[in-house]
Amino acid sequence: MRNFGTLYRFELKKLCHRKMIWVALAILAVAAVSLPVTQVTGKMYVSNDATGGEDQVWTHYELIRRQRQDPAGLDGRPLDTDLIQETIGEMGYISRITMPVAGNDNAEQTVTVRQADPDELGWTLDGYIIRGEYGDIYNTVWSMVGEEAMTEDLTAEDYYAAVDAERARGYVGWGLTEGEMAWWDAQAAKLKTPLTVTGYPDGGWCNLAETAYVANLFIFLFAIIALAGLFPMERQRRTDALLQCARNGKTPLYAAKFLAGLTASFCGGLVILLAMAAGCLILLGPEDATTAVQQLIYPAYPAPMTVRQLALTVCGIYLVASLCHAAFVMAVGLCTRGGTSAMAVCFGAMMLFIMVPALPQSRRVLGQVWSLLPAVFGNMGAVYDTRLVHIGGYLTNFQAAPLLWLVLTAALAALGLALHRRVARK
Amino acid sequence: MELTIDRLSKQFGPKIAVDRVSLRLAPGVTGLLGPNGAGKTTLMRLVCGILKPTAGMVSFDGQDVGSEEYRAGLGYLPQDFGYYPDFTGRDFLLYMAAMKGLDKAAARRKSDELLAVVGLSDVQKKKVKTYSGGMRQRLGIAQALLNDPKLLVLDEPTAGLDPKERVRFRDLIATLGRDSVVLLSTHIVSDVEHIAGRVLIMKDGQIVHDGAWDKHEDLEKFYLAQFGEEADHA
Numbered sequence A: 001m002r003n004f005g006t007l008y009r010f011e012l013k014k015l016c017h018r019k020m021i022w023v024a025l026a027i028l029a030v031a032a033v034s035l036p037v038t039q040v041t042g043k044m045y046v047s048n049d050a051t052g053g054e055d056q057v058w059t060h061y062e063l064i065r066r067q068r069q070d071p072a073g074l075d076g077r078p079l080d081t082d083l084i085q086e087t088i089g090e091m092g093y094i095s096r097i098t099m100p101v102a103g104n105d106n107a108e109q110t111v112t113v114r115q116a117d118p119d120e121l122g123w124t125l126d127g128y129i130i131r132g133e134y135g136d137i138y139n140t141v142w143s144m145v146g147e148e149a150m151t152e153d154l155t156a157e158d159y160y161a162a163v164d165a166e167r168a169r170g171y172v173g174w175g176l177t178e179g180e181m182a183w184w185d186a187q188a189a190k191l192k193t194p195l196t197v198t199g200y201p202d203g204g205w206c207n208l209a210e211t212a213y214v215a216n217l218f219i220f221l222f223a224i225i226a227l228a229g230l231f232p233m234e235r236q237r238r239t240d241a242l243l244q245c246a247r248n249g250k251t252p253l254y255a256a257k258f259l260a261g262l263t264a265s266f267c268g269g270l271v272i273l274l275a276m277a278a279g280c281l282i283l284l285g286p287e288d289a290t291t292a293v294q295q296l297i298y299p300a301y302p303a304p305m306t307v308r309q310l311a312l313t314v315c316g317i318y319l320v321a322s323l324c325h326a327a328f329v330m331a332v333g334l335c336t337r338g339g340t341s342a343m344a345v346c347f348g349a350m351m352l353f354i355m356v357p358a359l360p361q362s363r364r365v366l367g368q369v370w371s372l373l374p375a376v377f378g379n380m381g382a383v384y385d386t387r388l389v390h391i392g393g394y395l396t397n398f399q400a401a402p403l404l405w406l407v408l409t410a411a412l413a414a415l416g417l418a419l420h421r422r423v424a425r426k
Numbered sequence B: 001m002e003l004t005i006d007r008l009s010k011q012f013g014p015k016i017a018v019d020r021v022s023l024r025l026a027p028g029v030t031g032l033l034g035p036n037g038a039g040k041t042t043l044m045r046l047v048c049g050i051l052k053p054t055a056g057m058v059s060f061d062g063q064d065v066g067s068e069e070y071r072a073g074l075g076y077l078p079q080d081f082g083y084y085p086d087f088t089g090r091d092f093l094l095y096m097a098a099m100k101g102l103d104k105a106a107a108r109r110k111s112d113e114l115l116a117v118v119g120l121s122d123v124q125k126k127k128v129k130t131y132s133g134g135m136r137q138r139l140g141i142a143q144a145l146l147n148d149p150k151l152l153v154l155d156e157p158t159a160g161l162d163p164k165e166r167v168r169f170r171d172l173i174a175t176l177g178r179d180s181v182v183l184l185s186t187h188i189v190s191d192v193e194h195i196a197g198r199v200l201i202m203k204d205g206q207i208v209h210d211g212a213w214d215k216h217e218d219l220e221k222f223y224l225a226q227f228g229e230e231a232d233h234a
Helices: A004-016 A019-037 A060-067 A081-090 A125-145 A156-174 A178-188 A204-227 A232-236 A240-244 A251-284 A307-336 A339-355 A364-371 A397-421 B040-047 B068-072 B089-099 B104-117 B133-144 B163-176 B189-195 B219-226
Strands: A043-046 A056-059 A093-101 A104-115 A389-391 A393-395 B003-012 B015-025 B028-033 B055-060 B074-077 B151-155 B181-185 B198-203 B206-211
Touching (some): A004 A251, A004 B089, A019 A251, A043 A060, A060 A125, A081 A156, A156 A178, A178 A393, A204 A251, A204 A307, A232 A240, A232 A307, A251 A397, A307 A339, A307 A397, A393 A397, B003 B040, B015 B040, B015 B055, B040 B151, B089 B133, B104 B133, B133 B163, B151 B163, B163 B181, B163 B189, B181 B189, B189 B219
Parallel strands (some): B028 B198
Antiparallel strands (some): A043 A056, A093 A104, A389 A393, B003 B015
16 A cells, blocks of 8 residues: 555654643553552551550551561462361451441341451451451352351362352353353363462452453543544544545545554553553562462352463453454544544443443343453453353453454444545535 | 546535536636635535535546546645644645655655745744744645646635735746646636636536636626626726
8 A cells, every 4th residue: 555654654643743642641541550559548447445555557558568478378378178277267256247238228237257366366467467368268268168168177179169069050150051161161170279379369460450441441531532533633624625635545544544543542552551550560569470360359260360361361352452442433433523423422332331331141142242342341250251252162251352353343444444435425 | 638527516405506517628727716605616626526426427537536546646725724733844745745645755855846836945844833824825735736736626726825925826827737737716816817728607506607708808807797797896
């Protein structure tokens, strides 16, 4: 395509000259960094009624810094019968909390909370963290076997059997076919048991995996701000007549603009994701990198995957999503022929995707298609969703999503070209 | 070399902006006159392929207006064109040269040449947003000439130019008219008087006069006579 490189560079130049894009990117990057920052600001207060002495006050930063040092010494231990029994033993202290019933201010309920005995472990920062570390292990096991089974007779075999049962229930809940169940069982067979525990459950990689969905929305927002007016602005600037009657004013110009738009969205997405990753890993630490998602996210996830792999996978997927977001926004701009109207339509679509994060599981095909949309995909729901996509063989949602989005991007590109090539009626 | 316009019409709702216009334009300068709302700009946009006609066709040497070959030989200066404020004058020409299909070396050479012709060499590295109206108009003229067009469509090209610049531009157009088909629309009758060998007068979407005029006669009077306004002016 003649002069494509020159046209592409000038289209990028036009984008870079727009101050609004840089302002939006800076604000979104700061917002992305601030998400993990909020976890280290603030303080923990422990009243002197419980301590019998002075109030204990720890900053969240102190808490996280100390947590990274694993005072309970649980890091690297296998989640076997010994650890399960040790945890149950440590968690012998029961407290009952009275709290309002949700949605009914006049009613109260008593909730039983089990935790490690603070009188035994002490009212110090270390004591608090040790109680938390055992509490995380306790909750991981309890979520599978139930409160009644948390006794001195519980073994690792019981726990892992409960995990298998939960996994099977999940298959039925998602409406998986026999072939899909067999495929996941083969993946689950590769899981090594007992799991190796991390002593630092709220680390940077886990946080990145959990909050990356927010980065995806930021990327969509950036694409809307940067690209809604990419095509309409030629008409608003009254340069459209000059361009349309030029030799390269049809397909080459469209391709250059489209590619420039994809580039801007991809680079903006990279900045946002790197900002979020930097915030998570620097502030919260990388110590949980090799922890299995089965410990920190969902015990019944039927495949071997570490938290770092999950985090990097979702970040990579969202970089592909940035291309799809860009293509969608540019296509809307070509349809509406106005930057403001295109922004309004895209914001409306974004709100729809946020407010409808999932469709009923009974609608298998429709629900699965919806869950794979770029602005919907993600959050930890993606880990729980074991529906597979049949393209040749079986693909998980993590594998299918980027492939489908690339196809969708190409389809939107073709639509945009057809809209661009139409000669104006007025 | 010939521009053929065959029963060209353009209708916007109930309003017929261009009404069954048929023309054949050979190399030379053709002036297009008419009152506001006569359809001059619409006709020019149809000739440049920016508007889709309701009926009829436009071709240049057998090439349909929608083809890339047609656009390759076309130069157009719109009446009210925009620019990229943060581009320099040189950037703008290089961008338009790339749009018109010139390779890098040819783009640089033609840009330098045309910047000198229109007197913008000294400010070529300044941003277009700092240019005066006349400077922007001259830049617009330069971009129209980048690809040595065989068909040159100019809509109010001398608007905003001072008298000296206007004379220079007239001479330039007259020179170009020797080898190209030039269609020039303007309200400045003296521009047409000096350089156009053929005059089209448009009224209510139709061509009411097509041909030369008696050069011994004042063109302005001749033009007004077409609209029955000679008595008022006298």
